[in-house]
Amino acid sequence: MQLLKVCELFAGVGGFRLGLESTGHYEVVWSNQWEPSTKAQHASKVYGARFGTENHSNTNIEEVPTSEIPDHDILVGGFPCQDYSVATTLKNSKGLIGKKGVLWWSIHRILAEKENKPKYLFLENVDRLLKSPSEQRGRDFAIMLRSLSNLGYAVEWRVINAAEYGMPQRRRRIFFLAYHRSSAVFEALEKSSPSDWVLTNGIISSAFPLESDAENTRNFELGRDLVSLSKNFNAGKGPSPFLNSGICVNGKVFTSKTKPCFDGHKAVLGDVLQNGSADPSLYIDADSLPKWEYLKGSKKETRKTRTGFEYSYSEGSMVFPDALDQPSRTIITGEGGKSPSRFKHVVQTSKGLRRLSPIELERLNMFPDNHTKLDGISDAKRAFFMGNALVVGVVEKIGAALFQKIEVLEKQLQS
Template sequence: MTTKSLRAPASAQSVPFTFIDLFAGIGGMRLAFDSVGGRCVFTSEWNVHAQKTYADNHRDNRPLEGDITKVHTDDIPDHDVLVAGFPCQPFSIAGVSKKNSLGRKHGFEDETQGTLFFDVARVIAAKRPAAFLLENVKNLKSHDKGRTFEVILRTLREELGYHVEHAVLDGNGFVPQHRERMVIVGFRDKTSFSFSDLVLPKKGSRKLSEILHPEDGSETAEAPFTEGPFATVNPKYILTDGLWRYLQGYAEKHRAKGNGFGFGLVDGDGVARTLSARYYKDGSEILISRGEGLNPRRLTPRECARLMGYPESFRITVSDTQAYKQFGNSVAVPMFSAVAKHMMPHLAQVLATPRAA
């Protein structure tokens, strides 16, 4: 049995373009933009474990940059598309009139200073790429009572002059997982880009059976995830009696209080909850049923990679703990491949337009 690929095909409308990968993680967005013909010319990621995974899978003849806050824009190459999954932080917004009275700036340099979005904004301001794609959690819109999103959109539209569209998209259908993310796309020039005509697969059309180890010998064993002639899952991923009792008791306690907290027990016919960076702790959000009377198990890191739409060739060269964190922090690759493909004709239009002096 060969696990079905969850990656979107490369776009037939691809145009040659360059892009940079900020807050790159392990390169999920990189894979999406590679798939539509892009060439990555700069990467920044501060976490050393994510740097290792990225470097082991994206063999570039250039070093990865670390902390983007320490990189001067003169050291970032010109590029056509900026891609960033920046962390969400609150902004402190004071009234423009008050700032004027104090003789202070009230553009993005002041409003976003001290946040990681500032570093996205300063690169866009300096390099003026034809387009950008920004990704964040779905709650970005309500973060800090809506003020964070307000500043982001005002900065991108009014301060930087880009034409911006945004939408919350769910990876469910691209992968067998509920995974909602805020996606923000901007173009330097006016285009007809809209999320309304982005074709999305039917939710629930992908099942967990597509990404689970078959354990029947049809898959080659991959240590330490699977072992033996039938490539069965390593017993270390099965919950201990103590942990399984604890999770059941925890769930029952909250059910009695009318809360929805508890574990997520699923089988091959289901769709998983959102994989989180805390999965390494107890795996409670996605537990795989092994049948009645048997303790469930966690997903293996390889199954997590598949659940996020990474290709089978993707190398997992870090500890299980780090791998769980990395995939839990990553993006559903085929969903962003679809967005990148949707951007291509609009990007071609902007690249064909002479740039204003």
């Protein structure tokens, strides 16, 4: 079987590309990375330095005509988590206009306008997507599933914590695959028992096995009209009906609460450390240590707003320093810089307490060492990249399982 051609959107510094191309089954034919909040396009520069600038776009995806995007087999990307509500519909606009600046609709626009639609989608987001917005829990994900269904795609999803499958960071994200009705995978999913697909037969379950029994399941159908769905889905303000695993076929949703099943090697924070070679600037000096201890510690105190209003504030303590015999906490975008912080990682070494290096942060996301090292890119910016990145190992395993499933099904069709 030939390599699958990939279009990578919201590419960042190339986590999807690293994961997919490491399988030997995928080839990125076009990519886009554009950061709206800065003139200096640091992530795009790193991407171009690592993979080349040919067929790489550093333009706002909303302004890129679909005609400029080459045909591809699979569209991938970790798109921003935003408000996905539907603004209006127009008869002459393919039935849909989402809010300007909401980049989900750029994906939708490409899928709607492509004559040769990609057969597969592979997308990633924060797991709160299943529960947003707070006033209509689950509405945003319902809009995505229904809009993809209207475009001819079936979807399977799973919330995956990388550490629960042996990877060195506790990073919980939702990954979802979509299959166009012209694909053999769509046909197989449509014919399968929903619970069997989610638990054993599906692509994500083959990459990341589950315990055999789901704790609970739900079935419901999404109305076809996106405007009505946007206004009315779960308007009663109850909990989201979407659980951590599920599928949606022809607007019909099956979702279940599942548990991971893994008995392999479990990587921990200590495995990624640059023992003896970390930069001296990472070490915490005695003068700033009390501030670190205060921020990491428990608190119960009276605070005052700028307007003079007093209120009670309390929070629990954090492990300080971070445990080396456990997977790390989730990297955040503010991980870099010397200033004391409650959320930055601090490790105890033979030379004292220190923050994590850019290389160690890359290793926690399973990137190659110094992937983000480039002239003009600060260590704080490199940390920011990793706070935004995904765990490459998750993409690699799902990508390999997807290719294998496609290969098996296509061979069955030919025989």
